[in-house]
Amino acid sequence: MTKRVLLALGILALSAVIVYLGRDGYRDNSSGKQITWLTAFYYATVTLSTTGYGDVVPVSDGARLINTLIVTPLRVLFLLVLVGTTLEVLTERTRNEWRLERWRSKVRDHTVVVGYGTKGDSAVQTLLKHGFDPASIVVVDTDPARIAEANRRGLVGIVGDGSRSEVLERAEITKARHVVISAQRDDTAVLTTLTVRRLTRKATVVASVREAQNAPLLRESGAASVVTSSDTAGQLLGVATISPKVGQVVQDLLSYGAGLELMERPADAGDAGKDPRAVKEPVLAVIRGSRTMRYDDPAIESIKLTDRLVVVRSLHGREADTDTGPYRQTGFGRPPTAR
Numbered sequence: 111m112t113k114r115v116l117l118a119l120g121i122l123a124l125s126a127v128i129v130y131l132g133r134d135g136y137r138d139n140s141s142g143k144q145i146t147w148l149t150a151f152y153y154a155t156v157t158l159s160t161t162g163y164g165d166v167v168p169v170s171d172g173a174r175l176i177n178t179l180i181v182t183p184l185r186v187l188f189l190l191v192l193v194g195t196t197l198e199v200l201t202e203r204t205r206n207e208w209r210l211e212r213w214r215s216k217v218r219d220h221t222v223v224v225g226y227g228t229k230g231d232s233a234v235q236t237l238l239k240h241g242f243d244p245a246s247i248v249v250v251d252t253d254p255a256r257i258a259e260a261n262r263r264g265l266v267g268i269v270g271d272g273s274r275s276e277v278l279e280r281a282e283i284t285k286a287r288h289v290v291i292s293a294q295r296d297d298t299a300v301l302t303t304l305t306v307r308r309l310t311r312k313a314t315v316v317a318s319v320r321e322a323q324n325a326p327l328l329r330e331s332g333a334a335s336v337v338t339s340s341d342t343a344g345q346l347l348g349v350a351t352i353s354p355k356v357g358q359v360v361q362d363l364l365s366y367g368a369g370l371e372l373m374e375r376p377a378d379a380g381d382a383g384k385d386p387r388a389v390k391e392p393v394l395a396v397i398r399g400s401r402t403m404r405y406d407d408p409a410i411e412s413i414k415l416t417d418r419l420v421v422v423r424s425l426h427g428r429e430a431d432t433d434t435g436p437y438r439q440t441g442f443g444r445p446p447t448a449r
Contacts, residue, residue: 114191114194114195114198115195117191118188118191118192121158121184121187121188122151122154122158122188124184125154125158125181125184126147126150126151127150128176128181129150129153129154129181130145130147130150132172132173132176133145133150135168135169135170135171135172135173135174135176136153136166136167136168136169136173137166137167137169138165138166139164139166140165140166145166149166153166154181157177157181157185158184158185158188158189159188160189210266210280213245214280214282217245217246217248217266217282217285218285219285219286219287220246220282220286220287221242221246221247221248221287221288221289221290222248222250222278222283222288222289222290222313223247223249223250223290223292224250224251224273224278224289224290224291224292224293224302225251225272225291225292225293226249226251226253226256226257226259226292227251227256227292227294229318230249230292233290233292234247234260234263234265244263244264244265245264245265245266247265247266248265248266248267248268248282248286249265249266249267249268250267250270250272250277250278250281251267251269252269252271253269254269257269266281268280268281272293272302272305273301273302273305275305275308275309278305278306278309283306283309283310283313284309286310286313287312287313287314288313288314288315288316289306289313289314289315290316290317291303291315291317291318292317292318295320296320296321296324299317299318299319299324300324300327302317303315303332303333304331304332307331307332314334314335315332315333315334315335316333316335316336316337317333317335317336317337318337318338318339319337319339320338320339321338325338346360346361363422369424370422370423370424371423371424372420372421372422373421373423374397374418374419374420374421375419375421376417376418376419377415377416377417377419378415381413381417381419382413382414382415383412383413384412384413385412386406386410386413386419387405387406389419391419391421391423392421392422393419393420393421394420394421394422395420396410396417396418396420397417397418397419398410398414398416398417402420
């Protein structure tokens with residue numbers, strides 16, 4: 111698009127220079143004055159756009175010859191640039207609409223990310239590193255530039271306000287498995303969560319807020335997990351200040367591929383009947399039904415085969431995450447693919 115605009119301006123400037131250089135062969139019927147730079151650009155504009163008011167005309171044989179051999183081909187090229195740009199825009203729009211409709215008819219169990227700022231982009235990058243198919247991630251944002259960047263990365267982008275029902279319906283929210291809400295404002299996050307929950311009950315909603323006091327409101331609105339960005343960042347800064355090494359370990363756990371990974375896996379026969387602290391891998395939590403308990407919770411007593419364990423595992427010793435493997439990254443489970 112930019113190249114086409116520059117080409118059109120270049121053609122206009124070239125035509126004006128040609129007219130000005132041969133200004134003695136032109137006559138301004140409206141004023142009778144000599145052709146100036148302004149008049150030359152004016153004549154080039156109305157000529158290239160085929161408007162042709164007739165107030166400035168070539169009168170000499172040389173000027174008419176130049177108009178025939180040079181200006182007229184430039185006019186044709188100028189029109190081709192304009193028509194080509196218009197067709198390109200219309201074709202791209204049609205192609206995007208067709209691609210979106212085709213995607214909507216096939217997608218299932220996808221992830222919708224509302225807000226593609228710093229937090230939303232980091233969340234998407236983490237999902238991609240965990241093996242999520244880019245085509246299974248839908249980004250919703252009001253900024254067209256951000257959506258264009260998401261499309262370049264292979265994601266599905268939708269321009270619009272994520273707190274509005276019609277926008278979420280375009281993202282096929284009723285078919286989504288996960289919804290990540292990373293709005294810039296806490297009130298927007300709450301409104302978006304309420305809208306999501308009104309449209310679907312099956313999706314797992316994860317949201318972020320700036321202030322901890324708004325976290326309970328988000329949970330009451332239907333968010334399964336709430337991350338307080340300001341408090342979390344402050345706590346990490348405090349930990350790193352008191353003990354830089356502990357801060358490094360925490361960042362290692364939070365950064366996928368850095369060495370240590372938080373994993374969720376089902377309990378096996380070797381774990382059953384044991385205290386969580388007796389398991390070979392460090393167990394941080396035991397998931398029993400809908401309840402998540404810390405490893406030292408007295409209610410655990412011993413691990414059951416029906417439990418799931420949140421463990422810390424070295425990246426180098428981790429089993430590959432496959433359909434049959436026992437491990438999966440904490441929080442999202444097996445990455446979905448667009449079907």
